[in-house]
């Protein structure tokens with residue numbers, strides 16, 4: 315099964331010069347995600363194994379070409395697609411985006427790509443790099459990427475609540491059905507019933523792009539990371555109207571709302587005594603993050619209820635392993651489902667589509683590179699506590715979140 319390893323989101327340029335032997339792209343509304351296999355032979359690896367070396371793999375099936383190297387997960391901002399083009403032009407991409415010992419530089423290069431950008435930027439990749447984007451459906455790739463990770467990476471899915479992160483070992487026989495909620499620029503909610511059996515059952519346009527877009531408009535933030543960092547120090551009670559603000563400090567216990575539950579997100583800003591500049595950016599960012607996370611958690615729960623699903627798995631780069639975001643979503647799901655449904659998160663949250671596209675390249679012999687062989691090269695998530703979950707200093711536990 316999959317080994318534990320470390321996701322290191324590489325600074326793309328640090329890989330300049332090495333040879334990409336295989337890659338796939340997910341070009342979304344906000345971010346370009348790239349999964350690329352760098353053939354270590356090109357990095358001067360003198361080990362005796364020949365490139366053609368075949369390698370027995372446990373099920374006795376011979377793999378195609380044995381790829382020796384590292385699997386890299388990279389991301390670029392879609393608005394800065396030139397960085398991605400520049401990175402690729404600095405690489406020697408083998409024919410068909412795959413490792414071909416006999417390929418020549420003028421060979422036609424085809425790269426599997428998913429996401430809306432595979433359509434929008436097809437001409438640009440052709441013109442600038444001579445690369446033909448072989449389009450793969452976005453939902454297909456999200457689901458196959460999620461199933462791939464849940465199947466082969468031992469510590470992929472985890473729960474996160476009240477500051478506690480717990481990995482979940484999912485029995486393969488018990489994996490389906492689940493609700494996959496991908497929080498990207500927008501949000502897709504997909505009922506997954508099997509390897510190739512799924513239905514997009516809902517979505518919402520109030521997603522990661524909403525947080526970033528409104529956040530930029532309402533604060534001076536220039537980036538997602540800045541906005542997220544700010545939310546850390548913020549206090550949403552300055553802006554959110556709590557039940558107690560309406561009920562004179564009392565609970566509304568008849569309907570199960572305590573006085574510090576949120577009654578109305580941004581409700582305090584209705585006062586005419588204050589302007590935007592009278593509010594701190596960190597408080598705005600925190601209220602925004604909570605409002606959007608709550609909202610998504612609640613819609614996800616309602617769709618899980620609709621189909622009797624107990625497992626809700628959240629992906630997409632909006633989450634970024636951020637404690638406050640995950641806790642808010644988990645509390646929302648837990649509260650509305652009365653503990654029946656469980657929110658789970660993924661370490662490789664933002665790369666579902668790109669990994670789905672990468673592993674779909676049958677023509678590159680990848681179907682011979684069985685999942686567990688591929689996963690030996692797969693870095694693990696940045697979201698393990700030591701690596702990158704932003705520990706939330708906010709006293710979440712002493713504030714009931716209205717969900």
Ligand SMILES: Nc1ncnc2c1ncn2[C@@H]1O[C@H](COP(=O)(O)OP(=O)(O)O)[C@@H](O)[C@H]1O
Nearest residue numbers: 342343344345498499522523526538630631632
């Ligand atoms: N470095 C970043 N730059 C921009 N947005 C980011 C970044 N990191 C996380 N995000 C958040 O993730 C969202 C994009 O998530 P992603 O899963 O890549 O969706 P998409 O496929 O629409 O790009 C953004 O809208 C934003 O909320």
Ligand SMILES: CC(C)(COP(=O)(O)O)[C@@H](O)C(=O)NCCC(=O)O
Nearest residue numbers: 342343498499500501502517518519
């Ligand atoms: C259109 C999209 C699938 C594109 O995916 P993304 O680039 O946002 O990851 C997604 O933005 C979405 O599902 N938006 C919500 C549309 C709706 O209201 O269902």
